Amino acid sequence: MVKRFAVTSLVVLLSGSSLSAQTIYPIDRAEILAGAQFDFKVEFPDRVDPAKLKVTVNGADYAAAFGRAATFIDREDGKDQSALVLRDVALAKPGSVAVEVSDGTRNGSVAWTVYETGPRKARNVILFIGDGMSPAHRVAARILSKGISEGKSLGKLAIDDMPHMALVATAGSDSIITDSANSASAYATGHKSAVNAMGVYADRTASPLDDPKVETITSLAKRRHGMAIGIVTNTEIEDATPAAMVAHTRRRAAYDEIVEQFFAAKPDVLMGGGSANFLPSAAAGKRRDDVDYVAKFRDAGYQVAKTAGELNAVAAKSDTRQLLGLFAAGNLDGALDRKFLKGGGVKKFPEQPDLTEQVQAALNVLSRNEAGFFMMVESGMIDKYAHLLDMERAVYDTIMLDNAVRLTRDWARARGDDTLILVLADHNHPNSLVGTVNDDMSTTPNVALRERVGVYEKAGFPNYPAPDAEGYPSRVDVSRRLAIFSASLPDHYETFRPKLDNPNEPTVKGEEAGTFKANDKYKDVPGAVLRPGNLPAMMGASVHSGEDVILTAMGPGSERVHGSMDNTEVFRVIADALGLAAGQ
Numbered sequence: 001m002v003k004r005f006a007v008t009s010l011v012v013l014l015s016g017s018s019l020s021a022q023t024i025y026p027i028d029r030a031e032i033l034a035g036a037q038f039d040f041k042v043e044f045p046d047r048v049d050p051a052k053l054k055v056t057v058n059g060a061d062y063a064a065a066f067g068r069a070a071t072f073i074d075r076e077d078g079k080d081q082s083a084l085v086l087r088d089v090a091l092a093k094p095g096s097v098a099v100e101v102s103d104g105t106r107n108g109s110v111a112w113t114v115y116e117t118g119p120r121k122a123r124n125v126i127l128f129i130g131d132g133m134s135p136a137h138r139v140a141a142r143i144l145s146k147g148i149s150e151g152k153s154l155g156k157l158a159i160d161d162m163p164h165m166a167l168v169a170t171a172g173s174d175s176i177i178t179d180s181a182n183s184a185s186a187y188a189t190g191h192k193s194a195v196n197a198m199g200v201y202a203d204r205t206a207s208p209l210d211d212p213k214v215e216t217i218t219s220l221a222k223r224r225h226g227m228a229i230g231i232v233t234n235t236e237i238e239d240a241t242p243a244a245m246v247a248h249t250r251r252r253a254a255y256d257e258i259v260e261q262f263f264a265a266k267p268d269v270l271m272g273g274g275s276a277n278f279l280p281s282a283a284a285g286k287r288r289d290d291v292d293y294v295a296k297f298r299d300a301g302y303q304v305a306k307t308a309g310e311l312n313a314v315a316a317k318s319d320t321r322q323l324l325g326l327f328a329a330g331n332l333d334g335a336l337d338r339k340f341l342k343g344g345g346v347k348k349f350p351e352q353p354d355l356t357e358q359v360q361a362a363l364n365v366l367s368r369n370e371a372g373f374f375m376m377v378e379s380g381m382i383d384k385y386a387h388l389l390d391m392e393r394a395v396y397d398t399i400m401l402d403n404a405v406r407l408t409r410d411w412a413r414a415r416g417d418d419t420l421i422l423v424l425a426d427h428n429h430p431n432s433l434v435g436t437v438n439d440d441m442s443t444t445p446n447v448a449l450r451e452r453v454g455v456y457e458k459a460g461f462p463n464y465p466a467p468d469a470e471g472y473p474s475r476v477d478v479s480r481r482l483a484i485f486s487a488s489l490p491d492h493y494e495t496f497r498p499k500l501d502n503p504n505e506p507t508v509k510g511e512e513a514g515t516f517k518a519n520d521k522y523k524d525v526p527g528a529v530l531r532p533g534n535l536p537a538m539m540g541a542s543v544h545s546g547e548d549v550i551l552t553a554m555g556p557g558s559e560r561v562h563g564s565m566d567n568t569e570v571f572r573v574i575a576d577a578l579g580l581a582a583g584q
């Protein structure tokens, strides 16, 4: 609370106004695409007299600027707090916009920038997101899938080898650390938002579904150009990154409602895990209502695929224009489990597609649309494995992302490079490659594993087997492995070894409600050490970090990607490539 007071005081000092001001959405310094829809909202800290309200946009009455008057809410959420809400407005004219609000006692103001775009340059835009992909994951993927000799890599990753590159800042409107909801939302809408929120500014009301909305790239591409939309992931399709391409909610966990919003928006291709929230309990799902959304999508004309085989078959049919692929009840499994270890959920869902198969199928279907398409592809388990301190699985899914990007680059080149391709992470994980683990027990059996961590010249080079045609070494339990450590840790047992049965489970529930403790499962692994964490006990896993992420780009419109950028500018690159506000 002290911190909040300090921040408020600073704002007062800077603006010179008295008392705490109103909260206005969109927020100060918002950049708004000309013609893009948004909800305008003013939250008054107490109850106000509507007769005394004065709201202006560039000096003129707001109702004239927005074309109609807002709804006045006398006591919002039944409390002594009034609000003005005006849904689905847009500003057509580019330039600076000053919004001033007075209730007779208090004054508040925000300044927005409305921007237009140049003419359309790209027929298609494909946004690849490596969820939580850190520079350490990229370097490790390069070493494993390309090899390295005398310090020089034997090849480049497709995700790295692009003409344009930038560092992207990821902070949200409420915190320097984002989650996947507000980070993906910044890419999808060009607006900052708060942790757990997507497609909205998180307001003060209790409802997670009434927050002031901002328009998504998928809505704009469809509304402006009639483009097809594809959303492809290997996590639950309701998870934050895919959901943020379409949904408007301040609560990313609202999976049932997110499925309803997917159905309302009808992306042409929707693919991932997460079938459980499409199905009612009577059909072995976990929806709280009785609606079967798989049946609803099918009735709406969608081809439905539940396995890799079905996916390839329906994508090959020349009349498939809309495709729903749900390949597991929850998340899909990563490449290391699916292709080599057979852990995780592979035994239960043995016919899950690889991300490359998903992307190939999506390209086949989406490219049938004459008006082009926007597609988001997520390699989403990189993040989940990084949270679990399971570095091998995170690296294998980075290689999988690279394979999906290479396939897409080849596809785009064959078409004459009419497609903007962007590759980036949504936020960082605090992982670092610090050396190798030199685990040759046959030569030095009595040395503790911690003392086998090779740093500087003792790191040398790892000895994974040569990669297969897809860039994957067939084994990760080699005697000289990459040592990638996280800087954010719960209490856990560090085994210094890859987990060959199932993904790592560093913690279990602690004695006190809402806390976690080290998982005893790994206590007796030879060489394991209890590593006291540096995170609060309420955290059962590693957390996101606030460093900038790497963005690479190629294709028409990619020249805007350079230097230091904000995550909201990624939306602007896409909007510009598609000419979404050309000649407003």
Ligand SMILES: [Zn+2]
Residues within 6 Å of the ligand: 132, 180, 383, 384, 387, 544
């Ligand atoms: Zn995460």
